[in-house]
Amino acid sequence: MRKIFLFNAFLCLGMPLSGQVDQWLHSATGPSASSIQSEVDRFRQALGELNPNEARSFPAGRREINWDGVGGTLGNPNLPGDFFHKTSPRGLVMSTPGSALKVSGDESSPSFLMRDITRDEWGMIELAPFSNQKFFSPIGSTITDIEFKIPGTDNVACVAGFGAVFLDVDRGGQSFLEVHLNDGTTRKFFPALSLVRSKAFSFIGVRFRTACIVSVRLNSGDQPMDTRDIPFPAPDGVAIDDFIYGEPKPISGITEY
Secondary structure (H helix, E strand, C coil), rough: CCCCCCCCCCCCEEEEEEEEEEEEEEEEEECCCHHHHHHHHHHHHCCCCCCCCCCCCCCEEEEEEECHHHCCCCCCCCCCCHHHHHHCCCEEEEECCCCCEECCEEECCECCCCCCCCCCCCHHHCCCCCCCCEEEEEEEEEEEEEEEEEECCCCCEEECCEEEEECCCCCCCCCCEEEEECCCEEEEECCCCCCCCCCCCEEEEEECCCCCEEEEEEECCCCCCCCCCCCCCCCCCCCCCCEEECCCCEEECCCCC
């Protein structure tokens, strides 16, 4: 069975892949936040109601991260990897093989739109946030690794689906969303290549009916955002905005979502 949905974006799909009837892929790209909004909302609706940022487990629904809740000053120092588990409990822990995790500042901050970590004014020219003012990037690497916990505990968890908004994907085959499932398999998905040269938006999300995502690896672009010595040809610098994912559940005993 195949499901295909088309919207006012350059590419927008929602379908199970051949031989993988329990897997649904959601993808959209376009020149504005509104051009991917329909598919983002479809993914949200498929996962369920938005749960509050509380240190307890809910029987169903979803969690979200849009970076704006970290406050105006926390975008300047490094973001703690457990911020969305300990400080603002949403059952998600991040890490990177690079040097730091960083959230851009707001309009009152000198790091507005990551001006302090991108090349000169490059971030102001190439990047625009999907929601509100802020977005995210690893520093010293293009990789962000994500693990899930039962909110309010240190018990490992998994989720029924995960999606992310990629900002300014100019080069195909570099940025990706890689999910590791509770059956030991790994699946990799690539956000759609934007058809405009700056301030573009790409959404990629995947959800499962019976499988469960234990961890996620995001690769954003082909050079770290803080690269100073720009190679030729110029690298594809990509930032990340909203995370959308299912309510974290215990890994054992998963049957169907």
